[in-house]
Amino acid sequence: MLEVLEEQLVEYQGTLIIVSHDREFLDNVVTSVLVFEEDGKIEEYIGGYSDWVKRGKHLKIADTLDHPSGHLVDHETTSTAAAKKPAVKLSYKFQRELDSLPGLIDQLEQDIALLEEQTADPDFFNRPFTETQPVLDQLAEKQQALDAAAERWVELEEMKG
Structure with missing residues (x-):
């Protein structure tokens, strides 16, 4: 079902703002990413989430967060590890x-x-x-x-x- 949605969004000729936690989905359908920067400005980056990460960017989230499992999760490390993944093919x-x-x-x-x-x-x-x-x-x-x-x-x- 998600693939059908992706195909329909890719074919759509208009402008959409998509909000999703699914980074792969975003990489497959978006042409640019709007990011709230630390200085409060919104910057546009060409490409999807992975392209943004390849530019050396990462999420600025609190260093630790209570995970449902009771463990603390370091989001900075998680996003940095994602940036070190091998190059992904184009959407x-x-x-x-x-x-x-x-x-x-x-x-x-x-x-x-x-x-x-x-x-x-x-x-x-x-x-x-x-x-x-x-x-x-x-x-x-x-x-x-x-x-x-x-x-x-x-x-x-x-x-x-």
Whole structure:
């Protein structure tokens, strides 16, 4: 049942705020984590809980807490031990996004090449503004999209380790 929920959340295109104690579930469905820092500020970190821990972060919880078993639990040590686990594979959502980026980047590069061919025509800038400006705007948009896609690809590859 949890896998079905994860798949539905991954497919959802809107924005959700998810609160869960299940760290693996969060790693599988979230794209960023909001963390209340010691100074009272809320910081956003790209990736899931494990990605946040890989950055050397850990929960700031009281050093000891009464456990139902009657034993004292050191949460700092527990979270630090979790940080030392081997790298975890990307969540389903991030892996799908990473897999789609090379195709998107390739398509954007092809679109840019076609637009640059148009602007390279010696008579291009002799045409009316109403003809040239849309091409230049489209070229700028495609270049911006390409830059964003390349940055995201690098970011996801770094997360992957």
